[in-house]
Amino acid sequence: MVSNQSLLDRSHHSVWHPCTQMKQHETLPLVPIRSGHGVWLEDFEGKRYLDGVSSWWVNLFGHNNSRIKDAIRQQLDQLEHVILAGFTHQPVVELSEKLSSLTGLGHSFYASDGASATEIALKMSFHYWRNIGKPEKTQFISLQNGYHGETLGSLSVTDVALFKDTYANLLRGSIALPSPDWRLAETGETPEQYALRCASAAEAHIAAHHTEIAAFILEPLIQCATGMAMYHPAYLVRIRDICNRYEIHLITDEIAVGFGRTGTMFAVEQAAIKPDFICLSKGITGGYLPLSVVQTTDEIYAAFYDDNVARGFLHSHSYTGNALACSAALATLAIFEQDDVLNINRSKAAYLNQRLQVLDELPISHLRNTGMIWAFEVQTDNPGFQKSFYQAALQRGLLLRPVANTVYFMPPYVISEDEMDWMVMQTVEILHKETT
Template sequence: MKAGFQSIASPEGQADALDVRRSWHPFTQMQEYCSLPRVQIASGEGCWLTDVDGKRYLDANASIWTNVHGHQDADLNNAIIEQLGKVAHSTYLGLGHEPGSLLADKLCELTGLDRVFYSDNGSNAVEIALKLSFQYFQLTGQPQRRRVIALSNAYHGDTFGTMSLGDCGVFHQRFDPWKFPVERIPAPTCEEFGGEVFSSDMEESLAALDAHFANFGDEVAAVILEPWVQGAGGMLMQPRGYLAEVQRRCREKGVHLILDEVFVGFGRCGPMLVGESEGVTPDFYCLAKGLTAGYLPLAATVSREEIYQAFLGEFGEYKAFFHGHTFTGNPLGCVVALKSIEKLETLIHTGQLADTIEAFNEFYRELRAELPESFSMRQRGLASALDLPAGDASLRRGMHFCIALREAGVLLRALGDSLLIVPPLVISRDEINFLKSALLDTLRCKAYL
């Protein structure tokens, strides 16, 4: 044992001390983080998390938009425990296993597509779709198809290919010299909350897409978008029907359509998958986050048989897709994904998820009635944002508000001055009411009301 090593199980406060001394958190200015009150999570149950001091918090951001059925769900736990009694991991490089095959079949059933390539996070799922599209066109005699069209305010991840696709300002600007060029079209707009659409416009976006197709003809390989809600872009809503119009144009031009449903997939906005609910079958689905209900890192890129067939040939032709991850198709991730999908199908078919979404719609209607017009809001299903009144962004008001909200027993994460409210899909009406009271009380304490 190294000199000076102390176990995490040592006296209270040790985890926080080690966190400050050793950790480097994502999307976090560590100087700021270390100077502010911190929370060390010890356990979770249902929609609640408990810290090392025993304080409980409503997990109102679903552990960064991943949690579906709550923490410590007995069915999901048992699925993992049963698989642990068999094998925790077996490589998918040249070997298969039952959980991976069963999940691939289920994902094909859900998407209407034919082949599944596993990875371990949403960024990689998108990278894979992009590389598959580029290589497909090389293999089919169309190497000039190298352009990609993406939306303004897009976020697809933080690897280099996905940073190129993104349009998130300071998130990725520092790496601009290493990014490849992407054609950009304005995102369509939709004002929606409380189950009601107040305005929407897709014409400008579609006109820009048409112009790019006219200008670049057969040079475009793919169009990629986040359907219905651009999450990291600020919970920006998209008009229903937009997907079908984009798909029609892509089909006419022989261009691949990539749907990044890493955030909205698996019930977040109501349907199992947004594309399927709109009658759209893309060339690629990118899935992660809710795929394993927030339990384990697993992602999937689902594609059409025609694309898969183009990669087949003799070994010496080097048509194979040279891409992989050590934990591709991890059996534990696959079994928990299968069990989560089974439970989610029940939530959808029984109407329980629809009832929860209606309760969340009511929550936003009530917030609108309580808050001044200086607060803006956006919501579809269980994806939403509440914006603090306009002010000096350098004051970090959103972050400080979320820290104050912890005292009321709620965990949120802000994006600038936007409070992103994304609870687990099984949040109850009582918990939604608790969330509303905590928000309003904290707004009053912070003198916003």
């Protein structure tokens, strides 16, 4: 019979867990999960945990969602997977068509995770310039405090020292431009003014180096992994114009912020721009199966369309366009359409914003919200705050993973008002104990 302790022991002896110093689990036990339903996870002893981070930002419509499960089951009876080189299938075609109707971009190239999507977009941009006779355009620029994954190419355009410094000798050099994160604005400067000032700084660099730059990659509206840094959409409007004028591709990494997280289906919609590449993953399947997509323009696609095989994009993954994952993604998109999700989310966001006013009495700063993401900084001198808050939340049945002293909420969209009330109440009680 499986128990919490038996699974803990077996996992510790056989699994190398991600983003983890494994030695910490000598004193910070893993959490064995037996099942999930809605926003709740349950361990083998019946203790429940509210999934306040959507299981690393992937789960949109709750655990054990019957509609997504039914779509996967139906597809499983027809076709689980087939090589996508030389073959095709109905779910991948329908999903590609659906995504194109939503983004306005053309062909879709598939992989299994967000970092791979970043790699694909970078390689496509580099190869495009080579194919059209501008091989000198090989450099990439990104934002300070940006995160795009941890494979070597994606890590090269990531600006998180903890992840990057160890592997510095393996990485391509890249330039990180000032982040438009409005917390960095000067006193009296509005988020929009600061965003435009950062865009001007970006233009100065681009103007001097544009003949060598292939693409500018950024996370639109929210830089998630470094503390939910939020910024004004005016930055995106200005950068789109700059990239157009200096012939530089704009790659928008919507891996974490796509599919409704910012309040619109895709964050770029709030700036009314269209990127040259968009990277999608995480919520695309509702959190049920691994899948990522890079979409690009017909113009870029056409530059690879040639009799010469070497001019084609020869990148590949064994599970590219997996039929089961595509069926989960189609079911996820159907829920958006059928349930009026974006409008319902706006009501839920308004409710939680009102409930979070109780935090005003606590030592926090920069309480902020975009769509279905909330964050604030806790004023504390405790260097172990991140770990102690996480542990205290787990003890209360709440899964939250602070980034340093930034506490954030990114729950599944199916969270109810009662569940939001409970999440806020637990957070307030934890903060009272952690800051007094």
